[in-house]
Amino acid sequence: DTGVSQDPRHKITKRGQNVTFRCDPISEHNRLYWYRQTLGQGPEFLTYFQNEAQLEKSRLLSDRFSAERPKGSFSTLEIQRTEQGDSAMYLCASSGWGQGSSDNEQFFGPGTRLTVL
Amino acid sequence: QKEVEQDPGPLSVPEGAIVSLNCTYSNSAFQYFMWYRQYSRKGPELLMYTYSSGNKEDGRFTAQVDKSSKYISLFIRDSQPSDSATYLCAMSGRYSSASKIIFGSGTRLSIRP
Numbered sequence: 001d002t003g004v005s006q007d008p009r010h011k012i013t014k015r016g017q018n019v020t021f022r023c024d025p026i027s028e029h030n031r032l033y034w035y036r037q038t039l040g041q042g043p044e045f046l047t048y049f050q051n052e053a054q055l056e057k058s059r060l061l062s063d064r065f066s067a068e069r070p071k072g073s074f075s076t077l078e079i080q081r082t083e084q085g086d087s088a089m090y091l092c093a094s095s096g097w098g099q100g101s102s103d104n105e106q107f108f109g110p111g112t113r114l115t116v117l
Numbered sequence: 118q119k120e121v122e123q124d125p126g127p128l129s130v131p132e133g134a135i136v137s138l139n140c141t142y143s144n145s146a147f148q149y150f151m152w153y154r155q156y157s158r159k160g161p162e163l164l165m166y167t168y169s170s171g172n173k174e175d176g177r178f179t180a181q182v183d184k185s186s187k188y189i190s191l192f193i194r195d196s197q198p199s200d201s202a203t204y205l206c207a208m209s210g211r212y213s214s215a216s217k218i219i220f221g222s223g224t225r226l227s228i229r230p
Contacts (some may be wrong), residue, residue: 004160033217040125042205042220056217091160104149104209106218110158112215 002026002059004109006092012115013082020078021112025094033093033106034067036060043091043108049075082116089113123206123221135154136193140206143187147208147219148189150182152191155203155223164204165191189211196228 004026013019030051035043046065047057051072061067064082069075079086090113093106099103123140130136134152136154147166165180167173174179179192189208193200203223209216 030216035218040174040222042121042207042222043218044122045219058217102217104222105151105166107163108153110160113158 001045002078004092004094004107006109006112008088008112009110010113010115012114012117014117015084016081018078018080019082019114020076021092021114023075023077023092023109025068025074025092026107027098029094029096029107031095031106032069034075034077035093035108037089037091037111046077064104079114080082082114084116087116118143119222120219121206121208121221124224125222127225129227129229130196132196132198134196134228136191136196136200136226136228138191138193138204138224138226139188140189142189142208142219143173144208144210144219145187146210148201149192149209150189151179151207151209151218152178152180153207153220155205157203159207162166198228198230201227 007022032048033048037043046061047067049069052069064080067077089111091111093108095106121142137159152165154164155161167180168183177194181190203225205223206221207218209218
């Protein structure tokens with residue numbers, strides 16, 4: 001499978017715990033994005049990387065959230081001291097030239113569904 | 118006011134009907150317009166991608182962009198039960214490099230056999 005993959009697919013945690021999600025983009029894509037989606041809403045942008053550089057962060061990304069892409073390949077999104085309001089689907093997307101796509105076409109992974117009890 | 122407005126539906130039509138889905142937007146800087154399909158508990162799947170105004174056709178799907186009216190549409194011909202999903206319009210502003218996408222809230226579509 002050459003698409004975007006995310007792990008885990010589901011995570012249930014207790015309030016106050018830390019969680020970490022992983023995203024593996026399409027291999028030749030140099031841009032990687034994180035979005036959050038709550039029920040009945042479209043995805044909301046959180047942050048994006050070009051290679052290993054984090055170029056933009058949304059105001060939605062509070063100090064409890066941190067994202068990394070250390071070698072310009074996979075990325076991790078960590079949420080510290082989780083709150084019930086963090087419950088959502090966390091989506092990763094990638095873009096880049098290759099496989100007939102342009103730099104502006106973002107392809108999404110299946111998401112990680114987080115439930116904070 | 119949201120940057121992108123989309124009727125949440127739900128929209129229910131019989132199999133074989135033509136479906137029309139629409140979005141309006143307020144930011145004139147948007148240059149790239151997309152439609153994603155999302156099945157329940159899955160990630161969004163890119164359906165159509167257009168740049169600036171005009172029409173684009175791909176099989177049973179046609180995307181239209183009218184930048185003067187800040188209005189985009191997706192038409193689905195010969196609709197099938199497998200088309201039942203949430204359809205998200207989306208747009209981005211940069212023309213020279215990739216940027217964050219702004220999504221509508223999605224329209225839930227149901228095709229009745």
